[in-house]
Amino acid sequence: MGIYAIRDRASGYLLLGASRNVHAALNRARFELRMQKYADCVLQAEWNRSGGEGLVFEVLELVKERVDPDVDYAAELKGLEQIHRELRGLSP
DSSP: OEEEEEEETTTOOEEEEEESSHHHHHHHHHHHHHTTOOSOHHHHHHHHHHTTTTEEEEEEEEOOOOSOTTOOHHHHHHHHHHHHHHHTTOOO
16 A cells, blocks of 8 residues: 556656555556556556656555554545645645
């Protein structure tokens, strides 16, 4: 679980996301891009233009699971995503 980014090398356009399974989220994004079904039209256009070579898929931060069953991972991921957005000057 953690924070991930998909970045267009040419334009610098950046999509940030948070997921309980960050690796699966990036896998799903690659699959949807290959199938031309990705919701973000900027990234889809770059994928179509470059065949995926123009995009960078990154895990920015991983969150370790804790023993405490009361940990609110959704809130933690939301907070971490907001921090990463602020660091990059992105809107919420």
